[in-house]
Amino acid sequence: MSDNNKKKGPETKTYKFDTLSLHAGYQPHKNAGSRQVPIYQTTSYLFDDVDHAAALFNLERGGHIYSRISNPTVGVLEERVASLEGGTAALATSSGMSAIFLTVMTLCEAGDHLVVSSQLYGGTVNLFRLTLPKFGIKCTFVKPRDTEGFKKAIQKNTKGIFGELVGNPGNELMNMPEISKIAHEAGIPLIVDATYQTPYLCKPFEHGADIVVHSLTKWMAGHGSSMAGILVEGGNFDWMQNDKFPTMTKPYEGYHGLSFAEEFGPTAFTMKARAEGMRDFGPCLSPQNAWNVLQGIETLSVRMKKHCSNAEEMVKYLLAHESVAWVSHPSVPDHPDHALAKKLLPNGRGSMIAFGIKGGKDAGVAFINNVKLASHLANVGDTRTLVIHPASGTHSQMDEATLKFAGLSHDMIRLSVGIEDIDDIKNDFEIGFRAARKPRLVSNQ
Amino acid sequence: MKFKVNGQEVFASTGGRPFDKNKPLIIFVHGSGLTHMTWVLQTRYFAFHGYSVLALDLPGHGLSSGKSLKSIEDMADWISNVIDAVGYKEASLVGHSQGCLVTIECTARYPDKIKTLSLMGGAGAIPMNPDLLALAENGDPKAVDLMMDWAHGPAGHFGGHPVPGLYHINTGGMLAKSRTIKDTLGVDFRACDNYKNGFEAAKKIKIPTLSILATDDKMCPVKEGRKLADLIEGSKVDIIDNCGHMMLLEEADRVLKVLKSFITTNYPSKN
Incomplete structure (x- = not known):
């Protein structure tokens, strides 16, 4: 018998990524046969009777009460993302920032501490540096490549480690598998913002993360039309292993003495984030925006392939360009994290490129003011190519010292490569580079 | 809550309400490799409606200590010991899959103790696929993936869970991986x-x-379930369409509705 004819044993036939992108979380026969997910544009839901109402409020059964807490359209999005990430449950929010805030507020109390990567979206830095201390939650920032630094920064009251897998905007990677070991040895979860990757490029739960957050506004949606965020639970973190998380493990007064960890186990964090966080803070996602994001997710893998191939073409183009001082992208062989990126991002290294333009800040300004196809705006992960000068835009609220610690320089341009024809993007950049060179040519004459 | 049976600590969810010995007792027995959490959408209702509920973690499972019991007969005796340990003389039993074998055997052995029996995805015998059995005994996570695959019906593979945001195939899989698979x-x-x-x-x-x-249900098909039910005098059968073996998660509301009607009629609470 040849090897090909040997009995291989049973194989799982659960649906794979591309199929889940289109179908997960939704059953047409429960929705009037509607092939497309309906938009449940409603604030509230009829109770069958008083008993039914009480059952919903007591978390005795699943269902919807009020769209601040949950909504059927939003629920499809939540299940879909949970399925793609390999998570047990998810909770969608009005933006990526609200997903991070809700995660922190579900995890922490006043007096708690977090260890946080220093290379983050500027808004996230400000949340951890300036806003969370107002709630009594302090943070220690550690450079993403300083794996041992994360260990050293852990204190008795540390409740988690947070970081972006590939830092914004400098493209420095966290060693997620090693940092997750550090977190787990300390009995705390690792929370990863995987917005840049989407589950198509990396599933952080497979590398030790416990909670994943996304700004769905970016690559997941792709179209740049709708704000949305989500937190996803891996289901593997044991909240009862120590006494660090009493709000997860002890009776909760808000639900008749319920212990979320005992009752809901692998979905406890999401259940608490919804039952407490959405109830009390209310950063709910609109059903229309949830539907918009679902349209984007349907083509996620197709788009991500084009994003990544275009990005690798742009890296080659920029590396060879006379106007470019340096290029940072994990696909570049001499990028310090190239080997780690190959391991963690096997399907592509993402479409975010940082590069330095010769001529510094003035050249950067001229470049951005003169490109026509690339859009100058404060977003990433659009299907269209986007550019920004972080030091004067997304990260402009940082002082010089914080900019330096976050790895930002004044010549840096952040490029989010779109899925246009690659020749058109390059031609547009030539216009920008010509304009960037012009002031120097004039001054040399 | 935690209590001891045969000297070993046992965990059981009480459905989010304090355990009250003045209320009739319902005991929920989970399926192979799973835990008390599979019952979360059934237990809480009864706990809030006049019953004392114990959704058990079998020995060696979930939050219970000790080693897994090696035979259905041992598990049946252990359930009887649970009833004694919590100070009751009788209880109503609810089982899923392997839990059906356990509760059938327990009811046959201790007829005076058991007042009603509810079986979900039950059959008189559950012979295992040899490949699946070997994978599980070798601790291969593929055993869990296969179990979750086969245990969910075609509709269940898409999700659409009544609890917003919960993706039940992954949740079930995580429950089964919460302790050492081979054990x-x-x-x-x-x-x-x-x-x-x-x-x-x-x-x-x-x-x-x-x-x-x-x-x-591919694991305990309807015809096998009917064969078993036909042997139980006066037993009632309810068939849920478009649903697989993990009915207590896949169609939690429909299961609860049927269970609620049966238990409140045949084992009413005065509370």
Whole structure:
């Protein structure tokens, strides 16, 4: 018998990524046969009777009460993302920032501490540096490549480690598998913002993360039309292993003495984030925006392939360009994290490129003011190519010292490569580079 | 809550309400390799409506200590000991899959203790696929993936869970991976495969019995469930369409509705 004819044993036939992108979380026969997910544009839901109402409020059964807490359209999005990430449950929010805030507020109390990567979206830095201390939650920032630094920064009251897998905007990677070991040895979860990757490029739960957050506004949606965020639970973190998380493990007064960890186990964090966080803070996602994001997710893998191939073409183009001082992208062989990126991002290294333009800040300004196809705006992960000068835009609220610690320089341009024809993007950049060179040519004459 | 049986600590969810010995007791027994959490959408209702509920973690499973019991008969005796340990003389039993074998055997052995029996995805015998059994006994996570695949019906593979945001295939899989696979799933599967007394035990059952079966259940198909139910005098059968073996998650509301009607009629609470 040849090897090909040997009995291989049973194989799982659960649906794979591309199929889940289109179908997960939704059953047409429960929705009037509607092939497309309906938009449940409603604030509230009829109770069958008083008993039914009480059952919903007591978390005795699943269902919807009020769209601040949950909504059927939003629920499809939540299940879909949970399925793609390999998570047990998810909770969608009005933006990526609200997903991070809700995660922190579900995890922490006043007096708690977090260890946080220093290379983050500027808004996230400000949340951890300036806003969370107002709630009594302090943070220690550690450079993403300083794996041992994360260990050293852990204190008795540390409740988690947070970081972006590939830092914004400098493209420095966290060693997620090693940092997750550090977190787990300390009995705390690792929370990863995987917005840049989407589950198509990396599933952080497979590398030790416990909670994943996304700004769905970016690559997941792709179209740049709708704000949305989500937190996803891996289901593997044991909240009862120590006494660090009493709000997860002890009776909760808000639900008749319920212990979320005992009752809901692998979905406890999401259940608490919804039952407490959405109830009390209310950063709910609109059903229309949830539907918009679902349209984007349907083509996620197709788009991500084009994003990544275009990005690798742009890296080659920029590396060879006379106007470019340096290029940072994990696909570049001499990028310090190239080997780690190959391991963690096997399907592509993402479409975010940082590069330095010769001529510094003035050249950067001229470049951005003169490109026509690339859009100058404060977003990433659009299907269209986007550019920004972080030091004067997304990260402009940082002082010089914080900019330096976050790895930002004044010549840096952040490029989010779109899925246009690659020749058109390059031609547009030539216009920008010509304009960037012009002031120097004039001054040399 | 935690209590001791045979000197070992046992965990059981009480459905989010304090355990009250003045209320009738319902005991929920989970399936192979799983934990008390599979019952979360059934137990909480009864706990809030006049019953004391124990959704058990079998020994060696979930939050219970000790080693997994190696035979269905041992598990049946252990359930009887649980009833004694919490100070009751009787209880109503609800089982899923392997839990059905356990509760059938327990009811046959202790007829005076058990007042009603509810079986979900039950059959008189659950012979295991040899490949699946070998994978589980070797602690291969593929055993869990296969179990979750086969245990969910076609509709269940898409999700659409009544609890917003919960993706139940991954949740079930995570429950089954919460302890060492070979020590839980492997031991449980072997116990199911070895158990041959289901049909004889069923013939001895004289209490109100409900069988909830599902049209797309590949692990305990409807015809096998009916074969078992036919042996139990006066037993009631309810079939849920478009649903697989994990009916208590896939169609939690429909299961609860049927269960609620059966238990409140046949084992009413005065509270």
